[in-house]
Amino acid sequence: MPVARVVVDVMLKPEILDPQGQAVQRALPRLGFEGIADVRQGKRFELEIEGPVDEAALGRIHEMAETFLANTVIEDFTVKVEKAEESK
Amino acid sequence: MTARIGVVTFPGTLDDQDSLRAVRVAGAEPVSLWHRDKDLHQVDAVILAGGFSYGDYLRAGAISRFSPVMETVIEQAKAGMPVLGICNGFQILTEAHLLPGAMLRNNHLHFICRDQKLRVENTETAWTSDYSEGQEISVPLKNMDGRYTADDHTLDELEAEGRVAFRYVDVNPNGSLRDIAGISNAAGNVVGLMPHPEHAVEPLIGTGRTDGLGFFTSIIKKLVNA
Numbered sequence: 618m619p620v621a622r623v624v625v626d627v628m629l630k631p632e633i634l635d636p637q638g639q640a641v642q643r644a645l646p647r648l649g650f651e652g653i654a655d656v657r658q659g660k661r662f663e664l665e666i667e668g669p670v671d672e673a674a675l676g677r678i679h680e681m682a683e684t685f686l687a688n689t690v691i692e693d694f695t696v697k698v699e700k701a702e703e704s705k
Numbered sequence: 706m707t708a709r710i711g712v713v714t715f716p717g718t719l720d721d722q723d724s725l726r727a728v729r730v731a732g733a734e735p736v737s738l739w740h741r742d743k744d745l746h747q748v749d750a751v752i753l754a755g756g757f758s759y760g761d762y763l764r765a766g767a768i769s770r771f772s773p774v775m776e777t778v779i780e781q782a783k784a785g786m787p788v789l790g791i792c793n794g795f796q797i798l799t800e801a802h803l804l805p806g807a808m809l810r811n812n813h814l815h816f817i818c819r820d821q822k823l824r825v826e827n828t829e830t831a832w833t834s835d836y837s838e839g840q841e842i843s844v845p846l847k848n849m850d851g852r853y854t855a856d857d858h859t860l861d862e863l864e865a866e867g868r869v870a871f872r873y874v875d876v877n878p879n880g881s882l883r884d885i886a887g888i889s890n891a892a893g894n895v896v897g898l899m900p901h902p903e904h905a906v907e908p909l910i911g912t913g914r915t916d917g918l919g920f921f922t923s924i925i926k927k928l929v930n931a
Contacts, residue, residue: 690807
């Protein structure tokens with residue numbers, strides 16, 4: 618049965634202060650990683666989908682991301698399909 | 706008539722017992738509500754108490770917002786039932802879109818626990834009529850995700866309509882925009898705030914003051930006079 622993976626990436630909107638990303642960015646020079654001007658931290662959801670990833674399935678995933686995985690007051694999200702694989 | 710005030714317990718709620726006690730100290734009948742139960746058991750008002758419902762694993766309040774009890778709370782709140790969200794309860798109210806904006810991680814990334822001074826900006830809500838406008842009160846504050854955020858348009862609208870119910874005084878503990886500690890909906894029946902009035906209703910505990918009691922006496926007066 619084909620199993621596809623759909624990835625939902627959630628990021629704080631650009632105008633929202635991200636103190637976690639800033640803390641990471643500030644630590645980088647101490648560790649010897651120079652030249653990183655900014656860091657923003659987000660969330661990645663990997664969804665294993667049973668059945669075909671057709672337009673209807675993607676519509677449902679989009680709805681899920683919009684209502685639950687992301688809070689669109691403060692976050693943006695993207696949905697992308699990773700190549701379907703044959704499961705063993 | 707004795708007012709019946711429900712307090713919802715979600716998995717991870719911490720302050721339900723203090724909230725129930727505050728309701729009793731103020732003179733109403735406290736009613737425990739369970740998050741899996743859609744039935745509100747004929748309560749006249751609901752408190753969403755503080756804590757870390759569902760561990761705040763996705764975002765603070767995001768998972769509990771879809772609990773069965775919230776279906777009824779959202780429906781009833783829109784119909785005018787008074788709802789108070791304290792801390793995690795405030796986060797749940799924003800996730801449920803009963804209040805605008807969103808709550809983010811504190812700007813300094815630390816959990817904070819302190820006595821916090823607040824200014825009461827709006828005494829017209831269901832939960833604040835026993836205070837006087839501009840009154841300064843001190844109640845405990847304890848949270849990780851207390852930074853209130855909304856876009857400028859929403860903030861301007863809240864200010865213009867007098868819906869900023871509480872502002873932090875002296876210190877902004879979490880980077881909350883425009884020092885906002887609590888807001889109400891347009892009708893004034895739904896109020897959310899980050900600090901914890903339920904921890905300041907008896908002189909022997911908490912701040913040693915009873916500055917939080919006004920929330921509970923306000924709602925009782927409103928319900929009894931309704």
